Amino acid sequence: xxxxxxxxxxxxxxxxxxxxxxxxxxxxxxxxxxxxxxxxxxxxxxxxxxxxxxxxxxxxxxxxxxxxxxxxxxxxxxxxxxxxxxxxxxxxxxxxxxxxxxxxxxxxxxxxxxxxxxxxxxxxxxxxxxxxxxxxxxxxxxxxxxxxxxxxxxxxxxxxxxxxxxxxxxxxxxxxxxxxxxxxxxxxxxxxxxxxxxxxxxxxxxxxxxxxxxxxxxxxxxxxxxxxxxxxxxxxxxxxxxxxxxxxxxxxxxxxxxxxxxxxxxxxxxxxxxxxxxxxxxxxxxxxxxxxxxxxxxxxxxxxxxxxxxxxxxxxxxxxxxxxxxxxxxxxxxxxxxxxxxxxxxxxxxxxxxxxxxxxxxxxxxxxxxxxxxxxxxxxxxxxxxxxxxxxxxxxxxxxxxxxxxxxxxxxxxxxx
Amino acid sequence: xxxxxxxxxxxxxxxxxxxxxxxxxxxxxxxxxxxxxxxxxxxxxxxxxxxxxxxxxxxxxxxxxxxxxxxxxxxxxxxxxxxxxxxxxxxxxxxxxxxxxxxxxxxxxxxxxxxxxxxxxxxxxxxxxxxxxxxxxxxxxxxxxxxxxxxxxxxxxxxxxxxxxxxxxxxxxxxxxxxxxxxxxxxxxxxxxxxxxxxxxxxxxxxxxxxxxxxxxxxxxxxxxxxxxxxxxxxxxxxxxxxxxxxxxxxxxxxxxxxxxxxxxxxxxxxxxxxxxxxxxxxxxxxxxxxxxxxxxxxxxxxxxxxxxxxxxxxxxxxxxxxxxxxxxxxxxxxxxxxxxxxxxxxxxxxxxxxxxxxxxxxxxxxxxxxxxxxxxxxxxxxxxxxxxxxxxxxxxxxxxxxxxxxxxxxxxxxxx
Numbered sequence: 001x002x003x004x005x006x007x008x009x010x011x012x013x014x015x016x017x018x019x020x021x022x023x024x025x026x027x028x029x030x031x032x033x034x035x036x037x038x039x040x041x042x043x044x045x046x047x048x049x050x051x052x053x054x055x056x057x058x059x060x061x062x063x064x065x066x067x068x069x070x071x072x073x074x075x076x077x078x079x080x081x082x083x084x085x086x087x088x089x090x091x092x093x094x095x096x097x098x099x100x101x102x103x104x105x106x107x108x109x110x111x112x113x114x115x116x117x118x119x120x121x122x123x124x125x126x127x128x129x130x131x132x133x134x135x136x137x138x139x140x141x142x143x144x145x146x147x148x149x150x151x152x153x154x155x156x157x158x159x160x161x162x163x164x165x166x167x168x169x170x171x172x173x174x175x176x177x178x179x180x181x182x183x184x185x186x187x188x189x190x191x192x193x194x195x196x197x198x199x200x201x202x203x204x205x206x207x208x209x210x211x212x213x214x215x216x217x218x219x220x221x222x223x224x225x226x227x228x229x230x231x232x233x234x235x236x237x238x239x240x241x242x243x244x245x246x247x248x249x250x251x252x253x254x255x256x257x258x259x260x261x262x263x264x265x266x267x268x269x270x271x272x273x274x275x276x277x278x279x280x281x282x283x284x285x286x287x288x289x290x291x292x293x294x295x296x297x298x299x300x301x302x303x304x305x306x307x308x309x310x311x312x313x314x315x316x317x318x319x320x321x322x323x324x325x326x327x328x329x330x331x332x333x334x335x336x337x338x339x340x341x342x343x344x345x346x347x348x349x350x351x352x353x354x355x356x357x358x359x360x361x362x363x364x365x366x367x368x369x370x371x372x373x374x375x376x377x378x379x380x381x382x383x384x385x386x387x388x389x390x391x392x393x394x395x396x397x398x399x400x401x402x403x404x405x406x407x408x409x410x411x412x413x414x415x416x417x
Numbered sequence: 418x419x420x421x422x423x424x425x426x427x428x429x430x431x432x433x434x435x436x437x438x439x440x441x442x443x444x445x446x447x448x449x450x451x452x453x454x455x456x457x458x459x460x461x462x463x464x465x466x467x468x469x470x471x472x473x474x475x476x477x478x479x480x481x482x483x484x485x486x487x488x489x490x491x492x493x494x495x496x497x498x499x500x501x502x503x504x505x506x507x508x509x510x511x512x513x514x515x516x517x518x519x520x521x522x523x524x525x526x527x528x529x530x531x532x533x534x535x536x537x538x539x540x541x542x543x544x545x546x547x548x549x550x551x552x553x554x555x556x557x558x559x560x561x562x563x564x565x566x567x568x569x570x571x572x573x574x575x576x577x578x579x580x581x582x583x584x585x586x587x588x589x590x591x592x593x594x595x596x597x598x599x600x601x602x603x604x605x606x607x608x609x610x611x612x613x614x615x616x617x618x619x620x621x622x623x624x625x626x627x628x629x630x631x632x633x634x635x636x637x638x639x640x641x642x643x644x645x646x647x648x649x650x651x652x653x654x655x656x657x658x659x660x661x662x663x664x665x666x667x668x669x670x671x672x673x674x675x676x677x678x679x680x681x682x683x684x685x686x687x688x689x690x691x692x693x694x695x696x697x698x699x700x701x702x703x704x705x706x707x708x709x710x711x712x713x714x715x716x717x718x719x720x721x722x723x724x725x726x727x728x729x730x731x732x733x734x735x736x737x738x739x740x741x742x743x744x745x746x747x748x749x750x751x752x753x754x755x756x757x758x759x760x761x762x763x764x765x766x767x768x769x770x771x772x773x774x775x776x777x778x779x780x781x782x783x784x785x786x787x788x789x790x791x792x793x794x795x796x797x798x799x800x801x802x803x804x805x806x807x808x809x810x811x812x813x814x815x816x817x818x819x820x821x822x823x824x825x826x827x828x829x830x831x832x833x834x
Contacts, residue, residue, distance in 0.1 A: 070586025169487025290710035384813035396801035
């Protein structure tokens with residue numbers, strides 16, 4: 001087939017290593033002498049014909065992307081609906097692709113993105129436009145189907161386990177006369193993968209975290225408080241991990257309970273401060289809490305070597321698959337062995353991944369609901385292994401790169417997104 | 418003079434490097450063949466005669482303390498009042514010291530601890546008991562008088578600048594269709610040192626952080642909101658740093674405004690979520706916020722090399738001063754040059770440090786109140802330089818050490834703290 005242009009686009013929340021995937025995509029395509037454009041701010045840029053010419057970036061900058069967090073070309077939260085409802089948008093995408101001879105479309109995101117890439121491939125086929133759509137996995141939530149894990153998750157997991165370990169040393173030192181309970185809120189609206197990762201910080205019976213509140217288990221307030229009180233009296237302090245997606249027995253989010261403060265402003269209470277307040281009010285114990293929020297998914301300084309390697313591997317494979325003429329597939333990670341950890345990359349059909357959601361297997365949560373099992377530990381352990389710190393400057397800060405992001409000249413009329 | 422025993426005690430909030438000071442104290446004392454006891458949970462342990470025999474720890478464990486966060490012997494929030502009010506407690510301390518032939522008392526803490534060490538030295542003199550009291554500086558708040566900086570601060574500052582930088586890459590990538598304003602809460606109840614450190618993350622006009630809210634400047638809501646809106650329209654997004662000690666023009670803490678949530682529980686709203694709610698309510702912008710809390714002072718994985726070196730230097734100097742026969746002094750850091758950064762350790766009288774508080778010089782806050790000046794940058798820059806990551810295990814976690822903390826046999830009757 002004739003070589004055309006490759007369009008790469010990032011989607012959804014960024015990770016510590018999504019730029020490493022971008023770096024691998026661009027470098028691999030350059031080796032094949034395929035031109036790479038990037039959509040500015042994700043699919044929104046593709047719709048607006050707001051494209052970036054990556055060939056204007058020196059190779060050193062492309063390589064530095066491998067140690068830079070964030071999303072180098074911008075990303076978006078923008079979901080295309082069904083082909084019926086959003087047909088005009090899908091058609092616009094094909095128009096933009098035609099205008100720039102885009103023959104390879106690499107969409108780097110989660111399950112929504114897999115769905116979009118799948119639909120675009122269907123429409124291209126309907127229109128008889130030769131296009132190779134490849135989904136590229138990414139998400140700190142680790143909730144993509146088929147793949148054993150998702151690039152981005154391992155680094156967020158490592159950040160969570162290390163931060164939890166460090167904070168627990170702090171709490172332990174202070175507990176006699178100060179903070180007795182520490183609450184650590186992790187991301188994960190629907191699945192408790194990051195909450196589980198915090199569990200890697202402790203191995204002994206008295207090690208933190210002492211209690212993990214998973215979104216998969218309804219929050220039973222009385223039982224939880226009893227466990228906190230027991231832990232404090234036995235260990236001297238209690239470290240609690242809570243997933244932002246924790247739900248009440250009626251299915252509603254605990255975090256949605258925020259009221260108004262004394263100024264009449266909304267309380268953007270995460271679930272972390274809520275659980276902390278509960279412990280303080282009901283048990284009268286001194287509490288502290290943390291909500292790392294974006295810090296947990298952008299902490300490139302603490303990335304996992306396994307995660308980085310996989311983020312780059314899926315980027316390279318995505319380009320190879322596209323150039324081999326594959327379509328509507330995603331390079332997924334297949335685990336072949338737990339210890340020593342072995343894995344490989346294989347193509348999987350987007351149809352199996354689109355809109356599916358992988359939650360924690362039941363066997364990964366301890367029977368009492370407050371911790372992880374040995375099986376879970378076996379699964380998670382290799383994902384946080386290895387350190388790959390970024391280079392640091394003389395100023396003591398990581399040397400992260402910002403691309404020039406030179407725009408490609410537009411050829412089409414404006415389009416309202 | 419006859420060699421007696423050295424008692425080392427940690428006090429107040431811990432830091433990423435206070436154990437590095439402990440490590441240096443113990444190793445230096447061992448070189449001089451001086452026995453080192455440690456008070457369990459700070460001065461509380463000294464009062465209770467709950468002492469730890471550090472000679473039971475292998476040298477490898479003592480050295481590993483240099484890369485371990487937290488407080489290895491436990492610390493406390495426990496302030497001794499004046500000699501008049503708390504005379505019984507001061508006398509008890511001397512009694513415990515006598516019982517264990519303690520001739521050197523090293524108290525590792527902030528201004529309260531300097532005050533306590535000073536008072537203990539006065540009482541010992543009154544009683545004719547030969548005792549050498551040395552204060553050893555430590556605090557992430559950087560608010561100790563006389564010393565140029567405080568061990569612990571540089572690492573918290575580095576954590577803050579790096580985390581802010583990383584999160585700003587995240588926000589920048591998402592801003593087009595998602596989060597426009599990100600609020601980052603830092604510690605610092607009375608002084609804006611850590612808030613200022615966040616300013617190191619950006620150098621250009623459009624770089625994050627765009628607005629810093631210092632505890633030294635009263636919070637003017639309308640003016641602040643206008644700046645946020647301006648920044649979002651000019652830069653596309655706005656990163657705000659807010660100190661936990663931010664105050665309203667009437668002097669009250671902004672953070673104290675937490676109300677009740679819809680369950681009737683206290684809102685432990687930090688000031689971060691409060692500012693975020695304000696932006697959301699008043700400007701209708703999508704916001705995210707983070708409260709790193711203990712993570713910022715326990716992140717040994719991201720410690721500053723400068724800070725670590727100084728933490729060890731004050732530990733060594735404290736022992737040398739004690740053995741040289743000095744009393745009621747603290748080894749302080751004296752800066753001799755900004756660039757290249759040069760410093761030395763000198764003894765300073767505890768009387769000059771006790772209960773004093775160093776706030777940010779006026780010339781360190783930009784005239785508009787929302788950023789740092791070049792002078793501030795010159796002061797802060799060297800403090801976050803250099804990386805000294807801990808060793809990591811095959812499990813992907815730092816190899817932090819837990820001591821055995823073998824107790825010393827008690828010789829005195831119980832004492833009620």
